[in-house]
Amino acid sequence: MDGGRPMQAVLLGPGVKDRKVLSFKRDALKEKDTVSGLIRSIVATSSPAQRSAFHVLDLAKVVDLFRAWCSALPGVRPYYAVKCNPEQALVGALAALGAGFDCASRAEIEAVLALGVQPRSIVYANPCKPEPHLEYAAEVGVNLTTYDSAEEVAKIKRCHPNCELLLRLKGPDGGKAKVDLGIKYGALADEVVPLLRAAQRAGLNVAGVSFHVGTGASCIDVYRGAIESARAAFDAANALGMPPMRILDIGGGFTAGATFDEATAVINDALAQYFGDLPCLEVIGEPGRYFAEKAFTLAARVIGKRTRGEGREYWIDDGVYGSLNCILMDYYVPRPRPLATPRPGEKTHTSTVFGPTCDSLDTVVTGYQLPEISVGDWLIFDNMGAYTTAAGSKFNGFDTSDIKIYVAYSS
Ligand SMILES: *Cc1c(COP(=O)(O)O)cnc(C)c1O
Numbered sequence: 001m002d003g004g005r006p007m008q009a010v011l012l013g014p015g016v017k018d019r020k021v022l023s024f025k026r027d028a029l030k031e032k033d034t035v036s037g038l039i040r041s042i043v044a045t046s047s048p049a050q051r052s053a054f055h056v057l058d059l060a061k062v063v064d065l066f067r068a069w070c071s072a073l074p075g076v077r078p079y080y081a082v083k084c085n086p087e088q089a090l091v092g093a094l095a096a097l098g099a100g101f102d103c104a105s106r107a108e109i110e111a112v113l114a115l116g117v118q119p120r121s122i123v124y125a126n127p128c129k130p131e132p133h134l135e136y137a138a139e140v141g142v143n144l145t146t147y148d149s150a151e152e153v154a155k156i157k158r159c160h161p162n163c164e165l166l167l168r169l170k171g172p173d174g175g176k177a178k179v180d181l182g183i184k185y186g187a188l189a190d191e192v193v194p195l196l197r198a199a200q201r202a203g204l205n206v207a208g209v210s211f212h213v214g215t216g217a218s219c220i221d222v223y224r225g226a227i228e229s230a231r232a233a234f235d236a237a238n239a240l241g242m243p244p245m246r247i248l249d250i251g252g253g254f255t256a257g258a259t260f261d262e263a264t265a266v267i268n269d270a271l272a273q274y275f276g277d278l279p280c281l282e283v284i285g286e287p288g289r290y291f292a293e294k295a296f297t298l299a300a301r302v303i304g305k306r307t308r309g310e311g312r313e314y315w316i317d318d319g320v321y322g323s324l325n326c327i328l329m330d331y332y333v334p335r336p337r338p339l340a341t342p343r344p345g346e347k348t349h350t351s352t353v354f355g356p357t358c359d360s361l362d363t364v365v366t367g368y369q370l371p372e373i374s375v376g377d378w379l380i381f382d383n384m385g386a387y388t389t390a391a392g393s394k395f396n397g398f399d400t401s402d403i404k405i406y407v408a409y410s411s
Contacts, residue, residue: 015092084288208247296385319355
């Protein structure tokens with residue numbers, strides 16, 4: 001990163017430098033109005049044929065979030081979890097800022113390498129990998145991966161014998177995560193020693209330990225328990241006479257804002273308590289949501305309308321099969337607001353907003369108060385970067401990848 005000018009580094013960085021980047025003025029007091037202004041100008045200057053749903057990525061938010069990460073977790077390098085939002089400009093911006101990457105598949109590794117990221121800045125953080133993907137990792141020199149089963153050790157030995165391992169531990173229960181990953185991944189306490197032994201017998205080096213408390217965790221005290229269990233695993237490896245572990249991967253689960261501040265306070269405290277005697281420890285994290293969520297705003301166009309008595313029903317050109325799949329897959333609570341500035345004292349109607357497909361499940365909000373809007377107007381959805389476009393489909397011929405992403409930065 002270019003000293004004190006991170007935004008400059010981002011604009012000249014991979015995934016961004018060849019893109020058209022719009023700039024706009026930030027109004028600290030009226031944060032939401034700022035992006036609305038940019039969206040208005042995009043709408044006004046696009047031809048009628050181009051007028052369909054789009055996202056705006058504000059790179060300045062990414063820079064701010066990166067800065068906040070570094071100051072709250074000094075020395076903890078973030079490895080951005082690409083699955084959360086693989087948009088090139090976001091990944092490239094984070095690369096320019098100095099992040100590493102958590103990749104879970106061959107295609108994610110390829111995409112990150114194509115941006116010029118070094119293989120050593122990638123953790124292949126999928127505890128169960130298809131063999132051809134693992135062979136690819138070996139080929140390109142991505143040499144750090146997670147595991148939580150003896151079968152995976154055997155597979156890694158076969159396909160990528162030079163790989164180092166991170167033992168993925170099951171996070172403690174009770175984190176009230178939006179999505180609990182512990183149902184699927186992570187060694188239980190009594191599996192730790194047998195899994196360390198399995199790696200030892202196979203002659204694979206266990207470089208450290210990882211965990212993930214679940215995405216969107218709201219009860220941040222789980223980090224303390226997870227760090228305590230991680231220390232127990234370090235000690236178990238020592239007792240088995242294994243080479244000293246050196247990496248602690250605290251995973252993801254962070255949401256930017258007040259919960260991040262609380263979580264990092266707990267983490268720093270627990271790191272001092274349980275790992276204070278290991279000054280050479282390398283601590284890394286795998287944030288996804290933290291960097292992506294607030295950096296994207298969706299503008300969706302109203303393409304249909306029905307008036308039923310006092311109620312209003314609208315159709316927009318994005319829905320639960322598109323980037324708004326986060327409503328079903330990630331428990332996103334949509335709070336759309338009209339792009340048009342509301343007139344003082346304007347009456348609202350109980351409204352339903354549908355997505356464009358013929359499925360009735362494709363409903364965005366119901367019983368929601370909106371002023372009267374017309375076909376051709378726009379609805380804005382904030383915080384639309386995490387687990388949105390990444391998981392959309394082409395159902396009914398509405399292709400999520402047709403949703404354009406405008407790259408911008410506010411200042
Ligand atoms: C999904 C995932 C992440 C990112 O999680 P967030 O909650 O978005 O921060 C990090 N690490 C692993 C292994 C994951 O599966």
